[in-house]
Amino acid sequence: MDVIGLILVSWVVLMNGVKSEEGSCDFPAIFNFGDSNSDTGCMAAAFYPMASPCGNTFFHEPAGRASDGRLIIDFIAQKLGFPLLSPYIDSIGSSYGHGANFAAGSSTIRRQNRTFFDGGTPFTLEIQTAQFHQFKARTAKFFNQSGNNHPCRKQFPRPEDFPKAIYTMDIGQNDIAAAINRVGKEDSHAVISDIVHQFATQVQYLYKEGARTFWIHNTGPIGCLPVTIHNTHNPEPGYVDQNGCVNYQNDMAKEFNEKLNNTLVTLRSQLPDASLIYVDLFSAKYYLISNAKKEGFVDPAKLCCGYHENGIDIWCGNKGTVNGTEIFAGSCEDPSSYISWDGVHYTEAANHWIADRIINGSFSDPPIAITHSCHKPDSL
Ligand SMILES: *[C@@H]1O[C@H](CO)[C@@H](O)[C@H](O)[C@H]1NC(C)=O
Ligand SMILES: *[C@@H]1O[C@H](CO)[C@@H](O)[C@H](O)[C@H]1NC(C)=O
Ligand SMILES: *[C@@H]1O[C@H](CO)[C@@H](O)[C@H](O)[C@H]1NC(C)=O
Ligand SMILES: *[C@@H]1O[C@H](CO)[C@@H](O)[C@H](O)[C@H]1NC(C)=O
Ligand SMILES: *[C@@H]1O[C@H](CO)[C@@H](O)[C@H](O)[C@H]1NC(C)=O
Numbered sequence: 001m002d003v004i005g006l007i008l009v010s011w012v013v014l015m016n017g018v019k020s021e022e023g024s025c026d027f028p029a030i031f032n033f034g035d036s037n038s039d040t041g042c043m044a045a046a047f048y049p050m051a052s053p054c055g056n057t058f059f060h061e062p063a064g065r066a067s068d069g070r071l072i073i074d075f076i077a078q079k080l081g082f083p084l085l086s087p088y089i090d091s092i093g094s095s096y097g098h099g100a101n102f103a104a105g106s107s108t109i110r111r112q113n114r115t116f117f118d119g120g121t122p123f124t125l126e127i128q129t130a131q132f133h134q135f136k137a138r139t140a141k142f143f144n145q146s147g148n149n150h151p152c153r154k155q156f157p158r159p160e161d162f163p164k165a166i167y168t169m170d171i172g173q174n175d176i177a178a179a180i181n182r183v184g185k186e187d188s189h190a191v192i193s194d195i196v197h198q199f200a201t202q203v204q205y206l207y208k209e210g211a212r213t214f215w216i217h218n219t220g221p222i223g224c225l226p227v228t229i230h231n232t233h234n235p236e237p238g239y240v241d242q243n244g245c246v247n248y249q250n251d252m253a254k255e256f257n258e259k260l261n262n263t264l265v266t267l268r269s270q271l272p273d274a275s276l277i278y279v280d281l282f283s284a285k286y287y288l289i290s291n292a293k294k295e296g297f298v299d300p301a302k303l304c305c306g307y308h309e310n311g312i313d314i315w316c317g318n319k320g321t322v323n324g325t326e327i328f329a330g331s332c333e334d335p336s337s338y339i340s341w342d343g344v345h346y347t348e349a350a351n352h353w354i355a356d357r358i359i360n361g362s363f364s365d366p367p368i369a370i371t372h373s374c375h376k377p378d379s380l
Contacts, residue, residue, distance in 0.1 A: 025213070025374035027080055028161035029099035030073075033128045033202075034170035036066045036105035036345060037220075038073040042123065043105040045090040047116055051317025053305060053331040054341075057348050064090070066105060068304065068335040069348025072217075073101070073168065075355030076370060080166070088131050097154050099165060100135055102128035108174045109199045125171055129202050133209060136162055163210040166373065170217040170281070172199065172260070176252050177222060188252060196259040200267060207271045213374045214274060216264065217281040217358075218257040223249030224289050226303040227313070227343035243289055244301050257282055261365070275376045280363040284354050285346075292339060295353065303343040304332040316342035 041064025114120025
């Protein structure tokens with residue numbers, strides 16, 4: 001064998017060893033849809049930036065994320081070998097060569113009657129998929145009109161990348177939160193069914209747009225959020241579980257998840273070319289909360305940044321008055337030992353822990369790792 005041959009062989013071996021584990025999917029891009037759990041800067045670009053100390057752990061400055069560092073979607077992007085995803089509407093420093101992020105904090109599947117100033121967002125799931133449609137159509141037009149040598153070609157996915165991309169979704173928590181606020185005033189079971197129905201409509205829409213691989217997170221244990229736990233005083237027996245989580249709230253999340261799971265079973269038969277992976281994020285998060293100490297974290301009801309006691313809420317990075325004294329809600333000393341960053345969102349350390357467990361498929365149904373999620377089980 002000549003030298004060139006030898007170099008070629010070693011290169012092939014190296015690339016196989018490093019890049020493509022057996023049968024792994026060659027995703028050219030990620031398109032993500034969701035709420036603050038995967039917003040990498042949409043709301044910060046559209047309205048106001050995140051307040052310091054958000055972002056301190058990894059970015060050393062606010063980076064549009066409701067966390068001290070990376071989110072689960074960031075760990076997914078890194079696992080797939082991509083740069084961190086740019087928000088679709090962020091006009092400064094963005095790059096879309098490997099996809100775009102349409103997720104927006106406060107986002108819901110169903111339209112809500114709230115504006116940004118009431119804690120809402122205009123970017124519902126339906127708007128996010130409309131933005132995706134526009135992104136795809138306009139990049140296709142750009143590629144058609146700008147010759148092969150246009151300097152911006154690497155800034156955008158090529159038309160042929162869209163059907164081969166992975167479509168990740170993590171949304172529903174704010175719909176459940178809204179349903180919790182109206183519990184007793186409406187039929188929660190019917191509402192949850194409608195939320196899931198509207199979610200399915202958007203999956204069908206993306207499929208029609210050419211999406212084929214879907215990685216879908218269910219919703220987490222909302223009743224375990226420290227802001228909820230801190231505002232629960234002297235609960236009656238059965239109101240909370242052994243972790244202090246509010247049972248009826250987690251039950252609503254579980255009902256959403258069960259209906260979501262069932263809907264995906266139906267969608268798999270309706271969308272024959274789709275690979276739809278259901279990721280049981282609830283169980284991953286709940287396991288972490290239940291085993292916090294064993295996994296090296298402090299009491300899961302504690303939060304790293306923010307003050308939520310005696311009916312006073314001072315959100316992370318804000319100032320407020322407690323007992324006549326002004327306090328600033330800054331970061332705890334060691335965010336890496338906390339699960340909750342700000343009482344609602346998870347720390348980078350917790351996101352990392354969760355991402356490590358879901359990425360390899362141990363919480364997926366069918367049980368497939370994200371690197372292999374383009375394959376339907378019968379074609380494995
Ligand atoms: C929003 O308000 C309209 C009119 O008051 C009502 O019919 C609708 O059910 C509300 N939607 C939600 C999600 O609360
Ligand atoms: C590309 O542009 C040409 C000429 O402007 C047009 O005829 C054609 O339909 C376009 N193709 C696509 C896929 O947009
Ligand atoms: C989802 O539904 C499938 C099929 O009905 C079932 O086998 C599986 O256990 C469900 N997954 C979860 C996490 O509930
Ligand atoms: C405020 O006063 C209450 C009641 O006296 C006390 O329990 C609490 O620790 C005080 N909070 C702060 C931040 O000083
Ligand atoms: C996935 O990774 C976690 C954490 O490293 C490990 O505990 C688990 O056994 C792995 N599961 C699979 C299916 O490889």
